[in-house]
Amino acid sequence: MSRLIKVLLFSVFFSLCFLQVVLATESLFYKEMNLIGGYSSRDHWIDKGNMMNSSLGFEYYGKFSNDYGDFLTADLQMRVAYDSTKNSHDAWGVEIHNAWLEYRLMQPVKLRLGHFDVPFGLEPVVDTHATLLQTLAENNIGFKQDWGTEFRGSLPLFDYELALQLGSGMSVRRKDGSFLASARIGTPTGRNLQGGLSLLYGEVLDTEGMSTFPKNELSSDKAVTKKRVGLDGEYLFGSYLFKGEVAYGKNDSNRVLGYLAEIDYTLPKYQNCQLELQFQSWINDLSRKSSDDSTLTAGVSYRLSQNKTLRAAFSHELNNSGQKEEDKFLVQFYYFGL
């Protein structure tokens, strides 16, 4: 399988080189650095967030066009990440986040191939790839992005996405018949009030870690049957941005429920600074008491320049179904640009 991945990656790389040379193209190349560290009441000094390690990477974004306009968009975002909790041999890993090609079939229909957001809930409409505060995606699906294909587009009254993916998340693998089918319809982005309805069904693999190479670890060889329905919304009012989502369904035979509420506030006088407050809860089995993972997080984000942002967040676990509750303080320096 690793040979297959290498072949796939080289194919994508040479395809992009070919397209870049042969066709008129507009592209952007961003460099990215993410340094993260903090203190946890459980693990003491830490250098990683839930879904984030310190890393160095890049993002390539390209538009390919001919005489009749743009017809193809490409995005490749990779990070080399370091996880100090592992031994030196396993500490380094390559994370592939965005890795997709999108072909414009006709005005309301685009076909996307590669590694991209699972179209469910808030995650595909908010950009969390570099933020300390995350959506429900990790608890709900197990990952934010997956490998596969998708039809997406926009009609006058709503946007739609319809995806079929491997159900494996960061790494390319199939086991125990794994797959993930998901769909989201939502109001057009750009409105001050927007919302979406999502559905999901799949045999999803349970993995640990964010690494694509080497492959992240499988927690179990058995896929989990997941069924979900979800609602999400955002409302911008003055300096306040309200976000919320709720997801309900089943993991095998267990009924599950998750919800999230967040308020972001931009300081009018110092607009480089944003304050964030989030509560999220994931109930792993509605028939069992205290089976929820519930966290309250307060964060602050300060933009130092066009390219550099400082973030800090304090999170307090109100309940953790698997182990002792944890308080955590994280600081992040993030660079994206020159």
Place this chain on the structure above:
Amino acid sequence: MKNIIFVIFLVLCIFSSPAFAAVGCTLNDPDRDVKRLFPESTGYRTDFISIKEIGGGALFQKIEQELNDKLDTVYETIDVPYSFYDVLKGKDVIGHIHGVNQKGKYGGMQLILATDLKGKILDFYYQKMSSPEASKFMDKNFTKQFIGLTLEDFLKGNLKMSDPSKANHEDFLATLRGLKKNLILLKELKLNSESQTKKEVIK
């Protein structure tokens, strides 16, 4: 060992390649927005252009002079690549769409202009508006008053519209600044370089 060599190689690759700062305002959904603004269009072509790339520091200063204001050191830097959309009917360009970010009283706003080939405004809308009175600014009765205006009107102060808000005059002024900046950038980064290219082709 292989991993370390790979990482060093990757880091060298990253830091030896050209880069841009974070991109300026882009359309949320170009397919829908272009069709809505130009129903007769059949496609569009995206162009990323920065001030640095076209004219460097001299052009940056010229833009500040035309704007009659300093550009923001965080959000309006010289290396921000702006997204310009050439609207196509068949192979012919029939108009342009360009958006800018503008700091408002309560947060950021995104101002999108559709123009003809000479830079006359055909349509204007807020893609994002952080204000308790956002609905008044976003109302068609206000935005349609900008249709037909050109950069000359902004430079000469030939603007007759009044503030639609009750208590947010700063956002009205920010809108005027953002639209003027949009038209200046369109002229300096897009229209001037297009006419330059045409002249070179004729020669």
